[in-house]
Amino acid sequence: MDTVNDKIEISLPFKAEYVSIVRLTASGVANRIGFDIDTIEDIKVAVAEVCNKLVNAGSADALEYKIVFKMHKERLDIIFDCEDKKLKCIFDKERDQLALALINALMDGAELCSDTPYLFSMYKVLEGKV
Amino acid sequence: MSSELTVREEQARGFVNIYISGEVDIYTSQSLKDKLYAIVDSNDSDLKIDCRDLHYIDSTGLGIFVGILKKVRQNNKKIFLSNIKDNIKKLFLITGLDKLFIIE
Numbered sequence: 001m002d003t004v005n006d007k008i009e010i011s012l013p014f015k016a017e018y019v020s021i022v023r024l025t026a027s028g029v030a031n032r033i034g035f036d037i038d039t040i041e042d043i044k045v046a047v048a049e050v051c052n053k054l055v056n057a058g059s060a061d062a063l064e065y066k067i068v069f070k071m072h073k074e075r076l077d078i079i080f081d082c083e084d085k086k087l088k089c090i091f092d093k094e095r096d097q098l099a100l101a102l103i104n105a106l107m108d109g110a111e112l113c114s115d116t117p118y119l120f121s122m123y124k125v126l127e128g129k130v
Numbered sequence: 131m132s133s134e135l136t137v138r139e140e141q142a143r144g145f146v147n148i149y150i151s152g153e154v155d156i157y158t159s160q161s162l163k164d165k166l167y168a169i170v171d172s173n174d175s176d177l178k179i180d181c182r183d184l185h186y187i188d189s190t191g192l193g194i195f196v197g198i199l200k201k202v203r204q205n206n207k208k209i210f211l212s213n214i215k216d217n218i219k220k221l222f223l224i225t226g227l228d229k230l231f232i233i234e
Contacts (some may be wrong), residue, residue: 016157023155023186041186041217048188052156098189098225105224 003032008069012051014058019051022067026078029069033076034126042106043076043124049099050080050112050120053091059084065119074126081118089113134158137165145176145210151183154191163194170201177202182213192227199230210234 010025012018023044030040047067054065062084070077091100091112103110103122110122135152146169154162169177177198199209212234214222222228 016155019156020153038217042220044186045188045221048155052188052190055156096189098192101225102189102221 003071004073006071008071009066010069011064011066013064014055016052016055019048019055022051023048025067026069029071030076030124033071033074035076035124036127039124039127043078046103046106046110046122047078049103050122053096053099054080054082054087054119057087057090059087061086075123077123078121079118080120085119088119135161137162139165139169141173142178145178146173148177148179149183150179150181151185153186154184154194155186155188156190159190159194162191163197166194166198167201170198174205174207176208176210178210178212180212181215181218184215184218187218187221189225192221192225196227196230208232 008025008029010022012022026044026047027040030043035043051065051067059065059082062082065080065082065087068079068081070079089112093100100112103112107122108125110120112120135150135154135158138149138151140147140149148166148169150162152158195209195211202209210232211222214233219228219233222231222233
């Protein structure tokens with residue numbers, strides 16, 4: 001099945017009980033692209049770390065945040081966004097050091113505070129395709 | 131929607147065995163914290179945490195492990211972690227927490 005350039009979007013309330021749904025979705029999407037089980041576990045952790053941060057921060061201006069999984073032939077892009085742009089750059093080097101260490105080590109690239117129209121992004125490339 | 135998490139405690143001579151099974155995430159972590167802190171508060175012994183049925187943990191859960199380590203160390207006791215799955219052991223290595231815990 002050709003999944004190139006397919007896009008899966010999921011919107012979630014800022015509630016802890018729904019982060020497991022994101023993990024399941026990330027797992028399914030990554031599996032579809034062809035990532036191995038270990039890498040899928042890594043992606044699940046990295047995605048959940050961003051969700052945790054958003055849920056903990058919450059928003060007075062938005063009811064939901066959105067995650068977009070962009071599927072490429074040998075790469076998965078994950079974008080996090082919300083109408084509430086005050087949620088940009090909310091990771092703190094000290095307070096969030098465990099989460100940041102995991103995200104940066106488990107993904108091939110992550111933009112957690114950059115000049116983009118969305119909040120955060122990260123990507124993973126199939127092994128051997130970098 | 132909830133992630134399953136159970137914590138079982140078993141008294142042994144000189145230490146407490148703790149069996150954690152399921153997933154520790156932002157939703158279940160408070161329950162883990164409450165249970166582990168209660169065990170530490172009611173025992174003055176080393177903790178042996180068996181992670182063979184722990185399938186997932188994130189930084190929230192790792193932070194709780196660090197928290198109970200601090201409490202246990204106040205009593206000059208230790209925490210032993212055993213049977214950790216490779217994907218979880220990797221998280222301890224990445225964060226440097228493998229140097230704080232005794233991983234068997």
